[in-house]
Amino acid sequence: MSVTNIVVDPQAGVVATGRLFSGTVKDGEAVYLINSRTQGRVQQVAIYMGPQREIVGHLSAGNIPALLGLENVKAGETLASVKQFIPFEAVHYVTEPVVTIAVEPKFNRDLPKLVEILRKLSLEDPNLVTSINEETGEYLISGMGTLHLEIANTLITKTGMEIVTSKPIVIYREAVRKTAGPVEGKSPNKHNKIYIEVEPLEDAVLDLIKQGKISEYGDKAEMAKTLRAVGWAPEEAKGVWSIDEPFNMILDVTKGAQYVQEVKDMVLAGYRWGIKEGPIAYEQIRGLKVKITDVSLHEDPVHRGPAQIMPMTRRAMFVAFLEAAPTLLEPVQKITTRVPNELLGAVTSVITQKRGKIVSVDQKGHLVSVVGEMPTAESFDLSEVMRSQTQGRAFWGLEFARWSPVPTSLLQTVVEGIRKRKGLSLEPPKASDFMEA
The missing domain is CATH 3.30.70.240 (Alpha-Beta Plaits)
Known part of the structure; x- marks a missing residue:
């Protein structure tokens, strides 16, 4: 089933609506949320008759069910009865959130209520992103523009809650302009090494991701063929590990390295840690191709756990990033x-x-x-x-x-402004700050 719409009903909770393409769905059935890689259980199966929702308990393929009970489902999700299932093509939006405001309740007692309201808003509107600033504890709402955020504020106040908001803040992305690496990264215990190279992701590949023509959930051989068609080397095309928002890719191009697959999840965790908050201004990284060119790993799994592999990957990636003309x-x-x-x-x-x-x-x-x-x-x-x-x-x-x-003449001013707002030192880090002695 492909979920296309989410409505939060005051009595029933989250109602997920979409087209059922094959099989059946019934009350109490366990389903897998393929994109979010979680499992849920359908409490009730209903169908819309005009504005009214009628409980039916069971529906077959071809219908448009309204499912109750899936609390964390979002528009664009694929639901299946089996875990290994290729998801439907993702829902592509014309824009993405570019403006952020901080919001807090006027009275502290309303904080739990605000958290729940923000959760419901983000489910109903996929273009509205809510998050928590872990440094300040602020609740942040990101939208497509100031009008979008004003509408969100109106929806919050309609619930009877009084809120205080900050001035709008523009969202920036970090990126590189040239290739750098391979850069060596060492684990804290010095028993493991990783070599990482970074470069800007080609415009042709960015377009393929936007159009949904390549996906880590799709057929690997078909994706490799598509990437070779836009000029990628065969070893790069077949080595894609992950495609992450906003438009970043990590590849394994190692040759004969041992234990790579055993540490794959830990390397991915370190990479995602890095792209979530880049080194220049703690903004998300966009359009980055990360290549793992070689690894040297300790034979004992005890010495190559998450506490060793994750920071090693992030540090090596940041060194390469800062050497690749960041902007x-x-x-x-x-x-x-x-x-x-x-x-x-x-x-x-x-x-x-x-x-x-x-x-x-x-x-x-x-x-x-x-x-x-x-x-x-x-x-x-x-x-x-x-x-x-x-x-x-x-x-x-x-x-x-x-x-x-950002124009070169304004870059330093913008970076300093962001870092000051986030409580960081005004001077961005250098590549040497992430290198091991």
Whole structure:
């Protein structure tokens, strides 16, 4: 079954709706959530009759069941009665969260209620990401823009809760601009070594991931064939271990190394630890290809446990990352504006003053359609500026366009601003800071 919609009912709880493609589903049946790699149990099987939900207890293939009891299911999940099952193609969204706010209850007693509300919101809206800042304890909500976050705040306050929110914060991504490595990493006990090389993920491969044409859950031989078609070497194409958000890949290109498969999960854990918070500003890493070129592992499993392999992998990856011309990526918005002819100059001036550029200008009768791009960081006061410059006669809208490198002239200022906000030292670490003596 492919889950396409999640609704949180005040009485029934989470209701997962989707198409049942094969087999049957019934009350009390245990199912596997393939993408999240967990197991759940269906409490009730229902079907929607207009706005009403009718309990049926049992449905066969071809129907659209509404399942109750699967608390952590999300839209895009694949449900199956067997654990080893190839999932359906993932749901692809046009945009991704680029703006964050911190939210907290006005009264501490409401904190458990806020946590539950945020959990329900993130289930109903996959583009709304909730998380906890482990350094400060703040609850963070990330969305597609300030309007998206305002709607989320409204939904929270409609429950009767009073909340306090911070100013919007732009989300950045860390990336590299060239290849570096192989870099040697040593485990804390000095008994294990790993050699890692990093490079930017090719645009063609990024497109394949976005389009769902390659996935770690799909056929490995078919994925290798697809990657070879875009120029990957055969040993790289067949060595893919994992494809992780946001668009990172780790490959095993070792030759004849011992115990690699035994430490695979620990290496992956260290790699995911690293891409979650990069070394420059503790922002997520994007578009990185990590290659394990060689390993030297102790024969005794006691000396190559998680406490040894995970930090070793992360440190080696960070050294290579910092030697590969690291930078920050900022979200860029596409702005589409329609104004009378005489206000064309005012609109183009607003866009260019906000580090933007004009993509196209199209005359349509007495109106002009202007399409441009601008960084999300410059768009927070756009409504007021655009209204004042055009006397309120402009119709405009924003949508996520792409990630773009922060200009070199602004990079240091942006990095220092992020690190200061997170309570870190203003100076980013050097590669030598992660090297073993």
